[in-house]
Amino acid sequence: MKIAVCVKEIYNLEQVKIIRETREPILDVPKKLDDLSKNAIEEALRIREKHGGEVVAISAGSKDLKKTIKEALAMGADRAIIVSEDFQSNAENTALILSKILSKDSFDLILFGDASSDEYSAQMAPRVAELLRIPQITYVREIKEISDGKIVCIRDMDYYYETVESNLPCVVSVTNEINEPRIPALKDILKASKKPVDVVSLNDLKVELVNPYQILENLAPEIDRKQEVIQGDLKEVVKQIVEVIRREI
């Protein structure tokens, strides 16, 4: 099995602070591999353990990606192919770049996280599948079987579970419930530094980028809570809570 895992680097959102007065986010924080991408990597590693083969991490991101992608390699991906330069980031462009990289090789299975934890747009897997003209199985909670050039998955949809079969090659996006991603140990991190990372340029890929979206603003919603702290003697605390409850209902 030759498995590609398309992963995304995102801002470390826990560290993103908001300027109270202007409500603007401060994005000068380190980046990390998105947790949902880690679910996809983990699933790929499990398939490799069972069926053998190779796991290739693929990503398009900023200059920081050269560092971020090491998280995927430390988890156990065999190698990586990345675009690591500044470009107009949107679903169209990223899908185009990923599909160009993917089409240079022949993968049996292409895994994604079902969305990314920052934008939750959930467009990437279907877009790449469409560009490669292959089927997609999104929101997969369990991969039941891979055999004879076919894959069977259980999808976790809003109103139902669905068991779906597709021929390989196929795009699969996984939910964060599918597995518990492993945390690499130091020896894995050290090993990762020696794994090959192929950095390709947008020039080499010959992609024509588009920019159909205009972001008018991106501000934190106003949180106007009193933040009154209640603590101390349990009896007193309970009394105070009851007072608030009585007042509000």
Added chain:
Amino acid sequence: MKALLFSETPENFNRLSSMLKKLGLDIHGISFSEVKADYIYLANERLDYPSIVKAFEELGNKLNPDLYVFSSTKLGKEVASRFSQRTGLPCLTECLSVEIDGSSIIATRYSLGGKTLMKIKTDLPAVIAVVADAFEIEDFDFKMEKVDFEIKEADGINVISREEKRREKVGLRNADVVVCFGRGVRRKEDIELIEKLAEKLNAEIGCTRPISHDYRWLPEERMIGLSGEKISPKLLISIGVSGQIQHAVGIMNSKTVIAINNDENAPMKEYSDYYVIADLYSLIPELIKLL
């Protein structure tokens, strides 16, 4: 202007058709059952993306709509994305509001994991997947013309079986009082404590994602947050919830928030009117006694 709308449930369909009507659009809609629209393409039920994308292509070519609209369910998002890629039209998912601005639309959606709200503009025609829960069903004068329509089977995947999720009727969204708990509640048996409190307050019970999705202690319908229910009670009592932003997004519209937590610096503090620093296991029994 014209919209072509699809939703797998009549409720979501009607919420979205009300929203679109308010924007002054003529609504053509593909539905599996009776719904409110100007032109209703009553179709055979097919829930596989290849067929729905194909149907949209076909109808789109005929009608030339300005806006292709889906509910932002998992099915809606996957169809919208694939359809957008096939047609080259821009696509926005998880939209919370939509307005028309000349020959463009402006949508709002959460960004940065819910830390910010993004206002984003793109030219028509466009594809959008909209969070239907954000809108009410209203009484408009729809033309209600019915057109027979067949969603033809298209190649792609083979659906072997489908199992409906047993969905409990949960009144979280309209509840006046909500008691919500997170991982501060350590064992499944301890939910009894929460239930007793909720009973005293006549409250609905909600939870954070790990409780419903990882531990499966409660059904998914009770999960409050970015990918779950968004509540707006008069009073929310939040117990043992750390306050991840993905959860906080779901409680933003609560009038008053009391949070009980033993961590004096949990992010939940920022989202609380009253932040009670105490051990929930000693506090809640006392609270129940006094109520």
Added chain:
Amino acid sequence: MERFDAVVIGGGVAGLGSAYTMAVNDLDVLLIERGGNIGEKSVYGGRIYSWVFEQYVKGFDNAPVERWVKKERLTFLDESESVSIEFSASRACSFTAILTKFNRWLSEKVEDAGGLVVSGVKVEDVKREPLRVVADGEEIGCDVVVDAEGVNPIIAMKLGIRKDWKPSEVAVGVKEVFKFSESQINERFLVESDEGLANLFIGYPVFGNGGGFLYTNKDTVSVGLVVRVDFAMKKKLEVYDLVEKFRSHRELASLLKGGSMIEYSAHLVPEAGIHGVPERLHDKNILIVGDTAGFVLNRGFTIRGVDLAFYSGVLAGESIKKALDEGEIALAGEIYQRSVEESVIMRELERFRKALKVLENTRLYEDYPKTIIGILRDVFEIKDESKKLYDSVMEKTKGKKLRMLMDVFSAFRGL
């Protein structure tokens, strides 16, 4: 077992300095940082003296400098008033920087030079014969270890290379960062876009061993206090309260108006000067650098550490390279010891040996700011009858002229 020529413990500025020096000299070096990201745990006031980076880091032009310090201001504070002295320099020798970003940039330099930087991993132990670093349950073999753990050197203490600090040898520093726009800062502090101000404060609210600082970054301002731990303990001072008071002082409040606080941090600072430096800076092939070695210069009105920390890392790296070239790695410690002793680090620490004594003198922080402010108030505040400068000075210094004169004399000699 994985093997490296050298393992550096700690990804602060000293550790990065040694890793960088070794990496550019083609040594196989691994740096292990405890924090999740490089720079995450690094805290300092806000200003870096540039000489060492200009001299040793290729491509320093691209470093994330916030502003070059062209204005130095010293402010005496009492409860409600202030006197400032300002020096406007024609050329800058220091810059303000966000240390988190600066260290991240340095770590990229290390990696570009071929060094390996790993973060989010804690070093548990260092074992000898043969030398190994234990982290994450793994043993990593190496010829030499550079201990750059910082102010809380658990490993170095365990190995007996250095002792823990006494309360009189460390200060606690608290820093807050306020967000403005770049033009707001330029207008408020009367600086050009790439120029900045360093403002130091003596007197209120500490009135003792410590003081305040304010540095202008590109679009933020770093403000904080440093208070010696024993003094705070003796006077039962709560550092958080002090910062609150400091920030609310008229002088500060007007400088910070309209800014929003985006960051808060606290950290220990070694303040013992040369007394905090252990006699031996190594135990065979384990070398200590930066704060671990106590290389922080307390000049009273400024604390200088980042450049010395980096430089000690450079010296450690160069010494290791030299020892390897001579084919005798066991010599690395001795070579390092000698090079530090002959370097500007020890010369400066030696030169400021007396400073600590002078700084013990609490009159310097309590009486003198009040006296200076009192004199100037008399001179400038005219109600009916103005006071002559001479009369005011005589009155305000009554009975303590000799003492003051001696303090001033020893301060000049010491600082």
